[in-house]
Amino acid sequence: MEGLRGRDLLSLGDLQPSELLYLLEFATQMKVGAIAPKCAKVLGLLFQKASTRTRVSFSVAMYQLGGQIIDLHPQSTQVGRGEPLADTARVLDRYLDALAVRTFAQADLTTIADHARIPVINALTDLEHPCQILADLLTLQESFGGLSGLTLTYIGDGNNVAHSLLLGCALVGVNIRIAAPPGFLPLAAIVEQAQAIAATKSEVTITSDPVVAAQGAHALYTDVWASMGQESEAADRLPLFQPYQINDHILQQADSQAIVLHCLPAHREEEITAAVLEGPQSRVWEQAENRLHAQKALLASILT
Numbered sequence: 102m103e104g105l106r107g108r109d110l111l112s113l114g115d116l117q118p119s120e121l122l123y124l125l126e127f128a129t130q131m132k133v134g135a136i137a138p139k140c141a142k143v144l145g146l147l148f149q150k151a152s153t154r155t156r157v158s159f160s161v162a163m164y165q166l167g168g169q170i171i172d173l174h175p176q177s178t179q180v181g182r183g184e185p186l187a188d189t190a191r192v193l194d195r196y197l198d199a200l201a202v203r204t205f206a207q208a209d210l211t212t213i214a215d216h217a218r219i220p221v222i223n224a225l226t227d228l229e230h231p232c233q234i235l236a237d238l239l240t241l242q243e244s245f246g247g248l249s250g251l252t253l254t255y256i257g258d259g260n261n262v263a264h265s266l267l268l269g270c271a272l273v274g275v276n277i278r279i280a281a282p283p284g285f286l287p288l289a290a291i292v293e294q295a296q297a298i299a300a301t302k303s304e305v306t307i308t309s310d311p312v313v314a315a316q317g318a319h320a321l322y323t324d325v326w327a328s329m330g331q332e333s334e335a336a337d338r339l340p341l342f343q344p345y346q347i348n349d350h351i352l353q354q355a356d357s358q359a360i361v362l363h364c365l366p367a368h369r370e371e372e373i374t375a376a377v378l379e380g381p382q383s384r385v386w387e388q389a390e391n392r393l394h395a396q397k398a399l400l401a402s403i404l405t
């Protein structure tokens with residue numbers, strides 16, 4: 102798709118509905134081997150937080166496209182010694198074709214994007230995780246043969262994953278329900294943005310009642326209760342989040358064909374029971390695999 106070439110992906114809200122649907126179709130075509138685009142470019146990975154799936158799936162995606170990656174660990178670059186991000190961005194864009202960034206503040210990602218002339222991809226910030234949601238929607242589409250009329254219920258912390266799910270589901274017309282404890286709801290500005298995108302296409306529901314939110318849902322989704330950078334809050338959050346665990350009782354409220362999703366890594370017996378995570382309705386391993394296919398489609402679209 103011409104319109105995606107050279108673009109940043111800082112927020113899922115940067116995409117038009119047609120662009121997101123195109124990426125899902127492109128990913129599907131690549132996954133089944135119908136097409137195998139080539140792209141001999143170099144992607145930099147600038148990750149200031151830990152990562153298994155995102156780091157490896159971006160790396161393999163570039164190798165499979167015929168390109169390569171350079172892993173820019175903060176501790177082995179001048180970033181870890183405080184070189185300004187604006188300077189780093191203006192240097193890296195003279196070597197690299199694109200940069201995937203995992204960091205804390207969305208403002209740091211924006212600073213990099215503002216100073217780099219190459220495409221910059223959000224590989225997770227405290228605010229959003231758009232690449233994850235490309236894979237999630239691909240998994241949903243594969244499981245149900247389409248996205249029309251589906252309802253996805255996310256139960257847990259109103260965090261980066263919840264924010265990108267709100268925007269992504271709204272873009273493709275999937276009903277999205279978020280159930281989070283009071284005080285941990287998604288940001289109002291993102292909810293309003295999702296409502297504006299969804300308009301009359303689909304519903305956006307924010308609640309603190311996980312049982313009601315789960316009723317009739319086609320997908321139940323959760324994530325850790327304390328994200329990277331919030332480790333010191335983890336113990337205090339446990340009792341507040343206990344009613345928001347995805348377990349057999351919550352799963353029974355959902356549609357009988359419902360699938361269970363988790364971006365991983367999972368904390369068994371916290372946000373999800375081992376029985377549900379490993380149970381027949383879980384699609385978490387397919388979901389993790391789809392990170393590769395979805396990001397390959399994204400990279401091929403912005404780099405060629």
Ligand code: CP
Pocket residue numbers: 151152153154155156225233364365366
């Ligand atoms: N889901 C996800 O982004 O995993 P990693 O933190 O391992 O990249």
Ligand code: NVA
Pocket residue numbers: 225226260261262324325327328329364365366
């Ligand atoms: N919300 C989690 C997602 C990890 C993939 C975090 O930010 O740590």
